Amino acid sequence: MAPSTVAFSLVALSAVAAALPATPASQGFSLQQVAVPKGVARHPAAHLAKAYSKYGAAVPSNVAAAAAATGSVTTTPGQGEEEYITKITVGDATLNIDIDTGSADLWAFSSLTPASERKGHNYYKPGSSSKKLEGYTWDISYGDGSSASGDVYTDTVKVGGVSFDKQAIEAATKASSEFTQNTEIDGLLGLAFSSINTVSPKPQKTFFDNVKDYLSKPIFGVLLKHGAPGVYDFGFTDDSKYTGEITYTDVDDSEGFWSFTADGYSVGSSSEDSVSASESVTGIADTGTTLLLDDSIVDAYYKKVDGAEYDSSQGGYVFPSSTTPPDLSFKIGGYTATVPGKYIAFASVGSDQIYGGLQSNSGIGLSIFGDVFLKSQYVVFDSEGPQIGFAAQ
Ligand SMILES: C[C@@H](SC(=N)N)c1ccc(Cl)cc1
Numbered sequence: 232m233a234p235s236t237v238a239f240s241l242v243a244l245s246a247v248a249a250a251l252p253a254t255p256a257s258q259g260f261s262l263q264q265v266a267v268p269k270g271v272a273r274h275p276a277a278h279l280a281k282a283y284s285k286y287g288a289a290v291p292s293n294v295a296a297a298a299a300a301t302g303s304v305t306t307t308p309g310q311g312e313e314e315y316i317t318k319i320t321v322g323d324a325t326l327n328i329d330i331d332t333g334s335a336d337l338w339a340f341s342s343l344t345p346a347s348e349r350k351g352h353n354y355y356k357p358g359s360s361s362k363k364l365e366g367y368t369w370d371i372s373y374g375d376g377s378s379a380s381g382d383v384y385t386d387t388v389k390v391g392g393v394s395f396d397k398q399a400i401e402a403a404t405k406a407s408s409e410f411t412q413n414t415e416i417d418g419l420l421g422l423a424f425s426s427i428n429t430v431s432p433k434p435q436k437t438f439f440d441n442v443k444d445y446l447s448k449p450i451f452g453v454l455l456k457h458g459a460p461g462v463y464d465f466g467f468t469d470d471s472k473y474t475g476e477i478t479y480t481d482v483d484d485s486e487g488f489w490s491f492t493a494d495g496y497s498v499g500s501s502s503e504d505s506v507s508a509s510e511s512v513t514g515i516a517d518t519g520t521t522l523l524l525d526d527s528i529v530d531a532y533y534k535k536v537d538g539a540e541y542d543s544s545q546g547g548y549v550f551p552s553s554t555t556p557p558d559l560s561f562k563i564g565g566y567t568a569t570v571p572g573k574y575i576a577f578a579s580v581g582s583d584q585i586y587g588g589l590q591s592n593s594g595i596g597l598s599i600f601g602d603v604f605l606k607s608q609y610v611v612f613d614s615e616g617p618q619i620g621f622a623a624q
C-alpha cells in the first residue's frame with residue numbers, strides 16, 4: 232500500500248525552513264511529527280529539500296542539514312566484555328539491546344513472553360503506536376545454540392535519536408536460557424543484511440535498511456572499546472574516534488553477512504615473529520560474537536605463546552597467566568589492523584590460566600571477526616558497495 236502522502240505547499244514548508252536552527256543538526260536527529268508520509272519518520276525539511284531539488288533550486292544549507300539524519304548512541308561492555316549493551320526505545324519501552332552485525336532480526340522480550348521467562352528483563356509492550364502483523368512469526372537460532380521466537384508488530388524504534396515509526400519488532404513468546412538468564416540484555420538489534428531476517432511469511436527490513444536512505448550517508452560507524460563505553464554512529468563517521476585514514480575493502484553480502492577478506496596476518500609486532508606469506512582470512516565483522524574465531528590462525532598464533540595448549544575441559548586454547556601474548560595483525564588493503572596481545576588475554580579460567588580471545592572456528596563454516604578484533608578498530612559499515620572500512624582507534 233503506497234504510504235499516504237500529504238501534499239505540501241512550498242510556502243508552508245518554507246516556514247519550517249525558516250524555523251530550523253541556523254546550525255545544521257549534527258547530533259541526535261529529533262522528529263517534528265508534522266504530517267509526513269507514513270512509515271518514514273523524517274524531518275519535514277526532507278520534503279522541502281526534495282522539492283527544492285525537484286525544481287532545480289539550491290537547497291539552503293540549514294534545510295539540507297535537517298533533512299539528513301545522523302545520530303549516535305553509547306554502547307557499554309557487559310559482564311566480562313562478552314557483549315556490548317546499547318539502550319534503545321521500542322514503542323514506549325527503553326531496552327538494553329545487543330546490537331548484532333551478525334544477524335538481521337530486531338527482537339525483544341515482550342508482554343507476550345511468559346512472566347517467568349522475562350523475569351529481570353525490560354520488555355516491549357505493543358501499545359497505541361504499534362500494529363500487529365497478523366499471521367507473521369519469527370524463529371531464530373544463533374551460533375552459540377541460543378534461540379528465540381515469537382510474533383511480529385510494527386512500532387517506533389529510536390536508536391541514538393534516529394527514529395523509524397514502522398520498524399518490524401519481533402516480540403518474543405519464548406527465548407532459550409542463554410537469553411532468559413542473561414538479564415544484561417533484553418533483546419537484539421540485527422544490522423546484518425535483511426536477506427537473512429527470519430520473519431515468515433515475509434522477511435522484514437533491519438532498522439538500518441529502513442533508515443539508511445534518510446541518513447546523511449547510508450553508513451554506520453562502530454567503536455567498541457576495551458574496558459570503556461564506545462559508540463554506534465549512524466549516517467556519519469566521526470574522525471575524533473580514530474587515527475589516520477579509514478581503509479575500505481569490498482564486502483561479500485551473498486550470505487547476508489558483512490563478509491570481507493584480510494590479505495594476510497602476522498603474529499607479534501617485530502618482523503621475525505611475522506608469519507610471512509600467510510594465507511588470506513575471509514570472515515564476517517560481527518559485533519554479536521565475543522571472540523575472534525579462525526582455525527587457520529590459532530596454530531600459528533599459539534605456537535608463539537609460551538605454555539599455550541588446547542584444554543578440552545576449558546573448551547579452547549588457554550595459556551598461563553604469567554604469559555603476555557603477542558599482538559595479532561591483519562593486512563586489509565594497504566592497512567595493518569593490530570589486535571593488542573592483551574585483548575587476546577581474554578578471561579581468567581581454572582587455576583592460573585587465561586582463556587584466549589582467539590579460538591578455532593571449526594564446524595562453523597566461517598571465520599568471525601568478533602568483539603576481540605573489533606574493539607581495536609573504528610569500523611565503518613557502508614551499504615554502498617557494500618564495503619567496510621577500518622581505522623585504528
Ligand atoms: C554469526 C554468529 S551469531 C550472531 N552474531 N548472531 C555466529 C555464527 C556461528 C557461531 Cl558458531 C558463532 C557465532
Ligand SMILES: C[C@@H](SC(=N)N)c1ccc(Cl)cc1
Nearest residue numbers: 373374375377409413519520
Ligand atoms: C548474538 C548471539 S550469538 C553469540 N553472541 N554467540 C547471542 C548474543 C547474546 C546471547 Cl545471550 C546469546 C546469543
